[in-house]
Amino acid sequence: MDFGYSEEQVLFSNSLQKLLSDSYNVDVRRALVEDGPGYSEDVWKAFAEMGLLALPFPEDMGGFDGTSVDTMVVAIELGRHLALEPYVPTVVMAGSALKLAGSDAQKTDLIAKIISGDLKMAVALTEPGSRFDMADVTTRAVANGDDYIISGSKSVVLGGDLADKIIVSVRTSGDTRSEDGLTLFIVDANADGVSRETYSLLDGRGGADIHLENVRVPASAVLGTLDQAWSVMEHVADQASAALCAESLGAFEKVNELTLEYLKVREQFGRPIGKFQVLQHHMADMVIEYEHARSLVCQSSMKADSEDAAERGKAVSSTKVYLGEGGHKSCQSAIQLHGGIGMTAEYELGDFVKRMAISEVLFGDVDHHLVRFGKLSYLD
């Protein structure tokens, strides 16, 4: 039993911290979002040089054979520093889809480019009408000679604005909401018939709705087994959720840090407001939430690589529920404890609060994961 970082993890956590502290501050980040491309290509290249983009890939492909715990160590720092780069969509999501289901040719071609920083990817698993049900897929592919023709729309794809290639879940057979009959395709973002509605999310990271209209792809674009993508989709979503929860934990740490600091410096009625017991107890509650969330984030990262879908799903859904509720409540308290300052766009608290909102909702909100946890736990 051990909840600490390994020596290696301490090392790359520290160097990532240094990189992000040196590269980012609130003004740099806001300029990138408001006037720039929404991320820093320099930081992305620095990730590549540090080996972060190679972290989860097998050694024989130039990777470091990292686990989801290693990913967690990275994601916590990304959250603490509000990094904008598409690490989760490219490395965690597309990376795990390729590892889990990719052919040798696909892996050789794409993983090397991800590692070198030359390829950004995204994975599109939800649709405008599907909410969080990844089996509710109306985007369809029909065979046409050796090719497939894909039509449909995908919604709120994290990193979909920057992706060069997008992995799309498509119905190739079965009923609209069936887990059977789903196939993953690797689609070029610039292919004929692909159009993107891009936008900034609450926290400044980019997302997109992806529209596919008679997009022609070769059979070699199929990722994994035809009609049998469901278990891969679930695994990818679980790994994405685990990583986003770790990001959220990093942001949570900062929310608490900022709030505690404010309680010490802000004076009213002739003393620091942190001397008032009502406020102290709100702060204590936030710390209790944080520590318990941290325990669950560690657990879901340790289970996120598991092939046992039920065990993995329960761990990940637990974290989504817990952090979704506890983090949400703590963010509200943090704004309240700050008073008017917490409402201003200039002060950084709101940026961390919004980062946590992304992790709370993407790949399923609290209600979605409560139901999922219940199904996995009580219906046998």
Add this chain to the structure above:
Amino acid sequence: MDLNYSAEEEAFRQEVRTFLKEKFPQDIGDKTRAGKRYSNVDNGRWQAALYANGWDVPSWPVEHGGTNWTPVQADIFDEECFAVGAPRMVPFGTRLVGPVITNFGSDAQKKKYLPAIRNGDHFWCQGFSEPGAGSDLASLKTRAVLDGDEWVVNGQKTWTSSAQYANWIFCLVRTNTEVKNQEGISFLLIDMATPGVTVRPIVLISGEAPVNEVFLEDVRVPKENLVGEVDMGWTYAKFLLGNERTGIAGVGAGKADLVELKRIARVERKNGKPMIEDPLFQARLSRLEIDLKALELTNMRMLSEVGDGNPGAFASMLKIRGSELQQRFSELQMEATGAYALPWQQGPLEADWNGKAVGPDHAAPRAPLYYDRRKTTIYGGSTEVQKNIITKSLLGL
């Protein structure tokens, strides 16, 4: 990071399981599962079984019978005991006064009291709280004045668990009124048979009377019954309260509660289906199970990160969350039972009762347990006091 126990720890778990299978009185486990109340004889039988195996006082120094378990081992032991329905060991002798005596007592005190705790001759209760001293314990007023070779004690203790069974009580008494509250308190051991000691039970909203008032009127206590130094009792009391590292979170008890809750929810029906399939109920059950897992993991983090060190604010967090969970389990068990939780039935909780209870088997203990559990966020440092501790020690506010 690694969630697994080491091979040694797993082997220890097996050893504990084997012991429990062979030596734990199964009828006591049946009582636990049926929600019946233990008698003092039950507690004695369980302690005797532990004593025979050398596991009755694990936290004591080895020369006095301790086991030198790691915090993880102690935790495994607790968890396995709860899993078979063993009652929580009455802590006053083995876990509370025992370690105070081993650390601060004289040789004569060690010789007299330690073996008697272990063989069951002495059964202890704790005289700390007073009518005017609860969360603000140091404001206690029970007075001890030296008269020749004896302390003469006058005052009143309250909320004294097990005083109806105990033959000894360890008390915090005021021996100096000239100094700050904390600096004028001493730690005194009193034979309950001494003239002037009167015990009166307090019936609680659960219907049970597990706590008492203890009146001390001109009670003459031999001078040598004072532990350590005069006026140093607050230090020993803090040691005693902080000494309880395992079991703060009540993870083992929570797991047993979860098993019982799921059992009830599979038996009870709603809309023609088991309650456990009702979406609203299931969501609440899921939240509770998730929160228990968060508590379990946080407890594991404390054990593996803090080790033998001072758990500090961690312990306060676990106390807060653990006690809230205990309450929520009893609450949801009661709710799952529906209207049959409402008949007020005390008889079925007694071990020797032969009547027929109203409603399903699990119904009778539900309301008494729910009301009993309200105490968990009050005793041992209330939730609010724990938040004050977190505020000071962790946050520096």
